[in-house]
Amino acid sequence: MTEQNHYDLLVVGGGINGAGIARDAAGRGLSVFLCEQDDLASHTSSASTKLIHGGLRYLEYREFGLVRKALQERETLLRMAPHIMHPLRFVMPYVPNRRPAWLIRVGLFLYDHLAKRELLRGSRAIDMRRHESGAPLVDTIMRGFVYSDGWVDDARLVVLNALDAKERGATVHTRTKLVSAKRVNGEWLAQMRRADGSIIAVRARALANAAGPWVGEVLGGALGQDVHHGVRLVKGSHIVTKRLFDHDHAYIFQNPDRRIIFVIPYEQDYTLIGTTDAEFTGDPQQVAISDDETRYLCDSVNRYFRRKVSPADVHWSYSGVRPLLEGEDTGNPSAITRDYRLELDDSDGAPLLSVFGGKITTFRKLAEEACGLLCHALGQSAGPWTAGKPLPGGDIDSGRFEPFADGFARRYPWLPAVLARRYARAYGTRASRVIGDAKSIDDLGAEIAAGMHEAELRYLRDVEWATCADDVLWRRTKLGLRVEAGRLGSATAALDRWFASADASATH
Template sequence: MSEQNRYDLLVVGGGINGVGIARDAAGRGLSVILCEQDDLASHTSSASTKLIHGGLRYLEYKEFGLVRKALQERERLLRAAPHIMWPLRFVMPHMPDLRPGWLIRAGLFLYDHLAKRELLPGSRGIDMRRHPAGAPLVDSIRRGFVYSDGWVDDARLVVLNALDAKERGARILTRTKLVAARRDSGEWHARLMRPDGSTFEVRARAIANAAGPWVADVLHGALGRDARHAVRLVKGSHIVTKRLFDHDHAYIFQNPDKRIIFAIPYEHDFTLIGTTDVEYRDDPAKVAIDGDETRYLCESINRYFKHKITPADVCWTFSGVRPLLEEENADNPSAVTRDYKLEMDEGDGAPLISVFGGKITTFRKLAEEASNVLCRALGSSAGAWTAGVPLPGGDIAHARFEPFADAFAKRHAWLPASLARRYARAYGTCASRVVGNATSLDGLGQAIAPGIYEAELRYLRDAEWATCAQDVLWRRSKLGLHVEPGTMDAVTTAIDGWFAGSHATSAHTAH
């Protein structure tokens, strides 16, 4: 066994918790390798409602500790990557028959004060007949409330954590599956499978099982261990329609079933609507929205908007399986906790930590806690470090995106304004790596698809583990939503053809 295949930590899973742990541990000086059976963020972590939030509705289930922890993380994250995360104001119309006004005011007061706020304004009551957010709503809605949370490009958040982990020495292997691992002489002997089906072995002093919906499968199957905790798989589905309103606020709507539905400005021209909570017992890789969920989301929205939508108005859908921490007394999927548990197994001197549950807002704290436990078990005294450190591209002065975006556009005045804005938003200060030394559009290479030049594809291939059109159009970006009707096959073929012809050897394919 060569030394290059020996590591302090093997992380299983390339979702938000896995890459968060890899980044934190690598930054503490541990040698780290991460394997992900598919692409980064290809499952749950790219199928969220795209919110950095405390979880206002969790107050109703008395999850005060979780909400406080999430609210503390909210502002840390907004500062860490202001290009992919930003403040968002939410409007809640008041429906007296669902929740009394005093209860909502009390909840919002708690939400405002459970954790320190510096970036985000507090909540207040509004007159819907005078506020711009009232115009698209049915006339019977006269009062409402407005409060703050944050927006995140979830899949890019995953990629940026992986990129930071790599820059700190971690080895990130996508499309690489853990087949089996066993303890021997105080370390793990793990067999990994490449995309072509061939296998190779690595050794690690510890394993972090952050496989999300597959956490129990990895424990019972590849690792041959039993678990003290269990996950409950809950499907959350979203629909995307053409833009339903012109202002920049989002909505949080109450439903008669006590659930809430968000309607959020999305990708300039669209509205994102979700989510459902449905018990799920099938393969997480095959999750998809069904007709009942689509109708439920349309009907939920139609209670509030003057303009009614039907399933025919849906432009795109996505679904994810949330691996929630199983509780004995939670019959309703909506009531299952969004908190997490870290299960530690130190048998035979080769630690194994497994992640059960969690939500995207608390990933950094989860990773910090997991790394604390692992470092103690491995005899490392390295301390926590991620709380105030920006993610790649996030080192923007004073976390103010607009002045940065204006300056980037001015420096590259030859870029079309919309493209300069997209590069700044997607890549932050790393946008200069995408543009390189180009001084004209010709310098970016061939336009492989409308608005997608070779320079960007090279960056996504070499720095961000992209290998195909699906990675580019739906995870590294949401450009797939903007492809002209009837041209998706041609665009996909062109991008896939570029990757097939690039013959690049990069970190994610070289084992």
């Protein structure tokens, strides 16, 4: 079957905003083509702190509208994908010389009441000497506060949005970079280059530029447009250590510089610590944590924990460049708004929508607003629909993950418990598609690397656009964390050989 080359909408960018827009647009009946220059979620959207949150600290900058919008979205998202998202309780130790207790109480009161809550519990004060979260902390911390937000597997969130878009008719091409696009006779004529150098030509009635850190580059380069608004690039880095505490709460720590750091249970056996905020002017594809950032994060933890950590304890680290909305000049990157701006240009007949800024928590709302603007410009009447629809694998009865995971394990008693839980978490109700007709662990095929059997690799390749080891080890899963020290190179090579062999077989 020959792929069509004329679409209603061309979406540039396979991060969370691009994938969200593609999903929403496809569900409204638009024919959609999405191109991503690398892998889905390969940059900013897989380098977050993995939180679905209102942004408690943004209240300090009077970002009440943004916080309310994000708070409204938390429970909507938690219902959409209870396998890759879940509620999380956060503990804020009280330190008198940071922020006064009355200010924290006012902030938490607003956080509890700016939007309706059904799934998430409200905030309260706690005695650190009695609460389980106080045990790992230094003796001088005796009071604190606890509140709710949400956790998300950010990279899988992007993939599931793209997958839902595909299943609603969208065409999704990864490793496909937009080279040029111009308006011709009231529509966009675009050329894209695949990784193998071949060119795809596509015509589209409208174009959505959701290229994240590259939004300005796409506008001024491939599209040849004037750039009226920009994004301010801010690097955020995280470190991962072995598990630092035994309970299931996360921490939010206040630093002397008034920044906050999250310390979060991560992948069962690890602790995630981040993030930093630093101005960035280089190539977003080459971003990496600095020694100073690593020391900063370790020092932040050491102010609060009895057990001290050092750069030698860092098991893994990652960095991303956040494209924040450019506004008033401020020397403090933490004060830059996390809100977004949608700019629609339909002066020449073929609409162009550019996305500036944004955050994971508000991606669905951003996509809804973007598609509303695009549909109006294109004369389409279809309205919003995503708020009540689960993402692939998220149609879990009653929305409760634990009973589902228990039932899944009973259904496949031959699966090792760790593997059964990972499949349930990653794929939800679609985990059975990964297993297929397998009746034993041997039926899943060879274990190529780090708990990754061939059956899962085939699923990730055929359904979720995975093409190499990094796609599998660090985005579709986090199994790279579990590879023994010194063996990551061989595991990566084994997976890359598997993909190469599968590609070779497909050509014969």
